[in-house]
Amino acid sequence: MIFEIDNVELYFKDKRILNGIYLKAETGKITSIFGSNGSGKSCLLNIAFGTLKAKYKQIRLDGQVLKTELFKTKQAAFLPQYHFVPNQAKVISLFNLFEVKWDDFIIQFESFSKFEYHKFNTLSDGERRVIEIYLILKKQANIVILDEPFTGVSPLYIEQIQQLILEEKQAKAILLSDHRYKEVIAISDTIYLLKNGCTQLIDNINELEDYNYLSIGSLD
Numbered sequence: 001m002i003f004e005i006d007n008v009e010l011y012f013k014d015k016r017i018l019n020g021i022y023l024k025a026e027t028g029k030i031t032s033i034f035g036s037n038g039s040g041k042s043c044l045l046n047i048a049f050g051t052l053k054a055k056y057k058q059i060r061l062d063g064q065v066l067k068t069e070l071f072k073t074k075q076a077a078f079l080p081q082y083h084f085v086p087n088q089a090k091v092i093s094l095f096n097l098f099e100v101k102w103d104d105f106i107i108q109f110e111s112f113s114k115f116e117y118h119k120f121n122t123l124s125d126g127e128r129r130v131i132e133i134y135l136i137l138k139k140q141a142n143i144v145i146l147d148e149p150f151t152g153v154s155p156l157y158i159e160q161i162q163q164l165i166l167e168e169k170q171a172k173a174i175l176l177s178d179h180r181y182k183e184v185i186a187i188s189d190t191i192y193l194l195k196n197g198c199t200q201l202i203d204n205i206n207e208l209e210d211y212n213y214l215s216i217g218s219l220d
Contacts, residue, residue: 001075001142002026002062003173005048009055010040017043018054020198024190025143025173030165032184033177034202034213035194041177042081044194045147048175049078070143077141081148083128087121091131094120100138108160109134126154133161137168144168146176150183162187181214 008021017040025031035041046052048059050069059066061075070076085094095102106113109130115123123131129152137144149165150158158180165174166187178184185191191202193211200211208214 001173002060003048003143003175004060005044006058006060008044008047008057010043010047010052011055016197018047018197021057021194023175023192023199025175027142027171027173028169029189030169030174030176030187031190031192032188033175033192033194033199034181034184034208035177036213039194040197041194042147045078045145045175045177046080049076049145051078075141076143076145077136077139079133079136079144079146079149081151083120083125083132085120085128085132087119089120091118091120091123092116094131094135098135098139100135104138105131105134108164109157125152126157129153130157130161134164137164141172143173143175146174146178148178149176150178150180158183181208181218 003025006022008018010018021044023031023033033041033044043052047054047057048070050071059070071078092102095105102116120128133149136146149161153161162183168174176184185205192199193202193208193213195211202208205219209216209218
């Protein structure tokens with residue numbers, strides 16, 4: 001599947017946030033968005049999913065204009081920056097709700113086996129994040145949107161999360177944004193930079209320094 005978002009215009013009161021946006025994500029590829037704080041990355045991801053209304057946008061799936069919000073099609077799964085799971089929910093209940101296999105999860109994250117019947121709010125923020133990422137990535141969906149998936153996750157689990165994303169991209173189009181640029185670059189097939197409300201396709205990773213997103217020498 002090819003997912004495209006185009007011609008996005010977003011204003012907060014009289015301030016223009018996004019204008020001149022285009023990006024494409026497709027099955028088999030990880031598409032990443034970089035940008036400084038306040039550049040509008042989360043807004044763009046929410047607009048793509050349909051949970052934030054823009055003044056204008058056009059979304060296409062395999063070249064066909066989507067007439068409704070993406071989340072209503074049930075073809076996409078979205079990981080927001082905040083915890084979306086109710087505090088009192090039991091961990092095993094979440095896996096049943098998402099129709100994701102608990103046994104497969106603890107093969108990859110063995111140390112989590114003790115949490116099977118725990119309430120979600122008894123876990124640390126990082127542990128909660130790992131479970132949320134796993135549920136979203138394993139959910140039945142053609143498009144996965146991840147907003148800051150690595151933020152708050154223990155370095156112990158970062159590599160496992162990277163590997164999981166790489167595995168899931170084989171059958172899904174994955175769109176993500178995160179400030180941990182080294183971890184993102186390592187798994188990305190396509191990178192866009194969001195700057196001054198517009199997206200710029202990055203052909204060479206050194207352009208992230210040329211556009212002053214990263215300081216000179218960051219990529220050495």
